[in-house]
Amino acid sequence: MKPLAIAATCVTVALMAGAILYGESVVQRQATNGRTVVIYWEKWTGDEAKEMEKVVNSFNKSQDRIFVRYLSISGVDQKTLLATSGGNPPDVAGIWQEGLARFSDMGALLDLTAMAKEKGLTRDYYIPAFYDALTYRGGLWALPSTPASIALHVNSDLVPKEVATPETFPKTIEELDKLSDKITKKDKDGNLTLSGFVPSNPGWWNWAWPIYFGGQIVKGDKITVDTPEAERSFKWVEGYYKRYGPTAVQNFRSGFANFASPDDPFMSGKVATEINGVWKANYIRVYKKGMHWFAVPFPYPADRKDLEGHSNLSQDVLSIPAGAKHPKEAFEFIAYVQQQKVMESLCKGHGKNSPLRVVSEEFFKTHQNKFIRLFDELARSPKAFSPPNIGIYAQIGNEINVAFDEVNTGQKTPKQALHDAQGRLDKLWATYQAQVLGVKK
Template sequence: MTVREVVGLSIAAGVMAVAAYGGDLVVSRQGQPGRTTVVYWEKWTGDEAKEMRKVVDAFNKSQDKIFVQYLSISGVDTKTMLATAGGNPPDIAGIWQEQVAQFSDAKALTDLTEMANSNGLGPDYYIKGYYDALSYRGHLWALPSTPASIALHVRPDLVPADVATPETFPKTIEGLDKLVDRISKKSSNGDLEMAGFLPSNPGWWNYAWGMYFGGKLFDGENLTIDSTENIRAFNWIASYATRFGAKEVQSFQSGFGTFASPQDPFMTGKVATEINGVWKGSYVRVFRPDTKWFAVPFPYPEDRKDLEGHACLSQDVLTIPRGAKHVKEAFEFMRFVQRQDVMEGLCKGHGKNSPLAKVSEEFFATNNNKYIRLFDQLARSPKAFTAPQIGILNQLRTEMDVAFQEVSTQGKTPEVALHDAQKRVTSLWDTYRSQVLDK
């Protein structure tokens, strides 16, 4: 081998070595000497990220042993899963509550049960609905970062005066429907100009409609997508396609701006009411602060008074992926986030309610969201529900979205759409049970 060849090969080997270890160097570059760097991947950008950065900075200042490095990552769930498979996951990953079962089944998470219990972060510390959603198969896999409860948001300036307060607004779905007929407007050529309510707006919780009618999607063993309650819910959805015309709704909705913009249909007054999370108030404040609104629990069916006060709950969560290098230090930061003052600061910054059982009066008094007490009450309601804990929730949600769209576009009847969804998800569930759960 000549000198030139040796030099060439040496350079190539050097480049490969730098490439192989460069990642670690880059990550540790922003750490602090003498402190353990905890790498934290989170989904948030913008103001929400800014609020979490404040928490991270406060933690980094509060002690001198651990340095948390916050990184905003798009597609944080997919990337965490792949990084975990590759053996180099972050120490903390901020994912969604709905993914806990899937990640846990995939053995992608560290069991937090013992660490949480020994630090006083047990079931009593949290609102039941939120805590239960983080426990799966008897173990705790995540702790909340910020939670949400979902309610009906109303524009008092777009509804008649006799229903323009939270107290007088219709409590039942039938009452809501009557109001929608009263206030919705169509132009002379039949185009929809203002809708009292649209089940398809914003369309984020299509899996939950049956639960507002007392139904379930999963009983812990089998799927119950085409249950009587779910079919009833989808018949109600179909009634909106009949009321306004499927094509008219499609055309009307295609002109909606995104929720994080002043063109949001609720803010522009294209819809008078909208089902949305506690965060809606923050977006209104940022994009159209002059918008008048109030929130009420989503109405219940007239013949199901037992469902009064029901609400869908969701939350952003902190997890420690399996194979994380600094589990103890990562949990130390998570514990810091759970402190009542820290959690209340973060939730207030995000415009959300707190997941903790104990909430200070100051949190309510100084919150920018005037209806924060309502969202807190909804979270504590015994009628509150969350997405089913099932490892194929992604597929289940997709199939419910498809069924919803088929019914909304009058492509299928509710019975057929839900029956088809039931058939497909059952087949996926059977495969999942045998391939992932080894049953």
């Protein structure tokens, strides 16, 4: 009886394993039908993932040689790097533009220059600021999936009527500060209940403040986060902290809910104005339909009219990791995404502007963001800027965030905070140059 039971168990296990393996191969054959399978990892989840899935499906239907297998995963940049180092990367990785230099320095990406040229995907095809941000040390390391420009969003119901239109809204930072002071409200305990503007909300682009005041955080091969412009921008940040109260701003901000919720501070009426991306309209449509709002370029310092129309840009990009098994097929998919019709459909689905130089009138007319033309213009502005292409961008961003916190909590003066950040970054950069870039001291 005992040997019989063992034999029966072995047979059952073998049958089950066989069924699983055979079933998997059947499913694979059905799905790919003998086509080359391109593995595509993407960061998006939810509606954004679904929009890209539509593109993937349409590509798979458009031809019979390549099948793109789309996988939405978290931590895509770290996982791509680890998979690349393990010799089994995806064929296409949907990462962020600001990580390209680091990936490139480590030899983690394929240079797409030649393949892009062959398909006519050159600088002329794109809005220059978007294309340039994808180039680094003479190589082209990715092509855009969806890009975005950033602007000041204004809740029309919370600002005085005389400034409640894009045309009449303050143009300079000094005017914005005055307006903010005018409409900011506190309760009897000194707690903020409404703020005209707070530089720490949403807090995603602290690295950009020095540039909004005319500075640069990277000049050539030098990191420059303690320039007079940077100090001026942090003094401006400090001004809010001082005017509205040391703990009031902190407490107020700690009550801000997630941006993808109806309790988002801008949608719930806690802040009257907020710097944010073109995608904001998408969330307003979902969580606060009917809200009265408009967007304007972020104001410029009164004595720097030359900065009018500035905007920081961000981009989600498609790249091919080094060691990808099917780079040519992967690029065919990436090139498909670059087609004007496909790109416009994807960008519209994500509520973003297009990275392409030529944009159809249909795109503007049917886009759910009524200020889409503004975001398009901002991207084309010569004053538009992207995160700097440098291998230690992540550390630069972190150090500026720390300096921002130190100023915003009154621990250090702007000069001291930026000076300290510069000191730390100088050391990091020297080490990076020596160890990764091979620059001899």
